[in-house]
Amino acid sequence: MSVVVLKNVKKSFGSLPVLHGVSFAVAKGEVLALIGASGSGKSTALRCIDRLEIVDSGEIEVCGHMVHDPGLDLRRLRLDVGIVFQSYNLFPHLTIKENVTLAPRSVKKLDRRAADEIAMQSLQKVGLAEKADNYPEQLSGGQQQRAAIARSLAMEPKVMLFDEVTSALDPKLTGEVLKVIEALAASGMTMIMVTHEMGFARRVADQVVFMHEGLVHEAGSADILTNPSTPELREFVSNDL
Amino acid sequence: MTLDFTAILARWQMLLDGLALTVQLAAVTTLTGFLIGTLCAIARRSDVSALRWVASVYIEAIRNTPFLVQIFVVYFGLSSLGFSFSAVTVAIIALTINVGAYTAEIMRAGFDAIHPGQWEAGECLGLSRTQTYWHVALRPAMERVYPSLTSQFILLMLASSVTSQISAEELTAAANFIQSETYRPFETYIVVALIYLALSLAMRVVFWAFGLAVFPRRRRLGTNL
Ligand SMILES: Nc1ncnc2c1ncn2[C@@H]1O[C@H](COP(=O)(O)OP(=O)(O)O)[C@@H](O)[C@H]1O
Numbered sequence: 001m002s003v004v005v006l007k008n009v010k011k012s013f014g015s016l017p018v019l020h021g022v023s024f025a026v027a028k029g030e031v032l033a034l035i036g037a038s039g040s041g042k043s044t045a046l047r048c049i050d051r052l053e054i055v056d057s058g059e060i061e062v063c064g065h066m067v068h069d070p071g072l073d074l075r076r077l078r079l080d081v082g083i084v085f086q087s088y089n090l091f092p093h094l095t096i097k098e099n100v101t102l103a104p105r106s107v108k109k110l111d112r113r114a115a116d117e118i119a120m121q122s123l124q125k126v127g128l129a130e131k132a133d134n135y136p137e138q139l140s141g142g143q144q145q146r147a148a149i150a151r152s153l154a155m156e157p158k159v160m161l162f163d164e165v166t167s168a169l170d171p172k173l174t175g176e177v178l179k180v181i182e183a184l185a186a187s188g189m190t191m192i193m194v195t196h197e198m199g200f201a202r203r204v205a206d207q208v209v210f211m212h213e214g215l216v217h218e219a220g221s222a223d224i225l226t227n228p229s230t231p232e233l234r235e236f237v238s239n240d241l
Numbered sequence: 242m243t244l245d246f247t248a249i250l251a252r253w254q255m256l257l258d259g260l261a262l263t264v265q266l267a268a269v270t271t272l273t274g275f276l277i278g279t280l281c282a283i284a285r286r287s288d289v290s291a292l293r294w295v296a297s298v299y300i301e302a303i304r305n306t307p308f309l310v311q312i313f314v315v316y317f318g319l320s321s322l323g324f325s326f327s328a329v330t331v332a333i334i335a336l337t338i339n340v341g342a343y344t345a346e347i348m349r350a351g352f353d354a355i356h357p358g359q360w361e362a363g364e365c366l367g368l369s370r371t372q373t374y375w376h377v378a379l380r381p382a383m384e385r386v387y388p389s390l391t392s393q394f395i396l397l398m399l400a401s402s403v404t405s406q407i408s409a410e411e412l413t414a415a416a417n418f419i420q421s422e423t424y425r426p427f428e429t430y431i432v433v434a435l436i437y438l439a440l441s442l443a444m445r446v447v448f449w450a451f452g453l454a455v456f457p458r459r460r461r462l463g464t465n466l
């Protein structure tokens with residue numbers, strides 16, 4: 001059964017068409033890597049899934065929520081979807097633990113003890129339990145990104161979206177973040193990740209979707225990265241090497 | 242010219258009473274003004290155009306008219322509507338209305354300085370708009386504009402001297418009375434000016450201490466946002 005389905009999704013910003021009819025689906029427990037040149041519409045597609053952008057036409061279904069429907073219950077959608085961005089967006093005035101407990105406490109109304117427990121569990125998953133009482137600015141970029149992942153995980157989402165979460169990091173820090181995401185994939189989390197890390201996509205992705213000029217240009221198993229059938233993907237993959 | 246403070250200092254009780262009311266006016270209207278100001282800043286950033294419009298009219302009306310005139314408008318306005326509030330109540334209302342408008346502009350600048358990614362992060366975690374304002378935006382916004390807020394509320398305390406005009410018996414009213422009794426206006430106002438100066442400095446200390454309490458990150462790391 002599919003957790004996320006996009007059907008012929010179209011989206012323009014003013015007179016600039018960005019998505020020209022994008023379709024793909026992610027099954028439960030599956031990892032989908034969304035790849036493509038910068039400007040091809042990957043972030044826009046991801047943002048449409050979490051209703052940060054509203055589609056012009058087409059359908060998006062996420063965990064049973066009709067995201068394209070104007071009557072959508074946004075709050076319940078956001079309970080099921082976690083999203084992490086390139087720019088961490090941790091709350092600078094809160095400690096790491098407070099960052100992680102904020103939503104469980106104020107959205108799920110958990111008491112302090114229950115929220116703390118969940119927070120420490122998620123921080124452990126990303127290897128940051130000992131940083132719980134630090135402020136974001138005291139952490140390295142890689143640690144901040146892992147904290148952002150823990151913050152999302154603490155809400156126990158059914159699907160996680162990652163938008164180039166390692167693009168701001170140097171190779172060493174990239175490695176530690178990718179390790180966390182890989183462990184998450186192994187634990188059965190359904191994920192869509194926009195990434196430029198081809199080696200990582202090859203290793204972890206069950207499905208690869210290559211976007212080109214606002215359309216899904218090629219899609220398939222991770223094998224398409226090794227044996228691309230369109231010249232565009234061939235060129236994209238060779239550029240990356 | 243000889244300066245003689247004895248007659249003035251002999252009326253210390255009167256000065257103390259005036260000072261007490263000035264402190265009360267400043268303390269109460271700092272709280273009410275901050276509340277009104279922050280709500281108006283939020284209204285001004287709202288998606289609802291009627292709210293934006295109401296807040297803008299209020300803010301511009303207050304920032305472009307003299308405070309003394311505002312006090313009279315409130316004072317005579319309330320009494321012609323049949324209300325008979327005490328001078329102190331009228332002073333609190335007028336000061337709140339006045340400082341609320343300035344605070345609204347300061348807090349709006351603070352909220353505007355919050356990075357869009359912060360609002361989005363709150364939204365993505367399922368926080369409502371109100372919760373995002375409260376948990377995510379309020380303290381960083383305040384921290385950014387805290388020096389302006391401090392100055393604004395000290396100005397408010399100083400502006401409370403104008404409420405002597407509707408015979409609120411605060412510090413300046415006490416001075417007016419004392420100088421008319423002692424015929425020592427220069428000495429009287431020198432003493433009162435020094436009291437205001439001390440009060441301003443005391444407020445700075447209080448704001449600094451309050452800042453340490455509400456911005457624990459800054460207390461621990463010593464860095465600004
Ligand atoms: N909020 C926006 N307003 C206007 N144009 C946008 C906006 N977001 C993205 N775009 C444009 O849409 C196109 C696709 O952007 P994006 O989805 O970010 O691509 P990618 O993530 O693949 O690099 C780009 O041309 C970008 O400039």
Ligand SMILES: [Mg+2]
Pocket residue numbers: 042043044163164
């Ligand atoms: Mg992007």
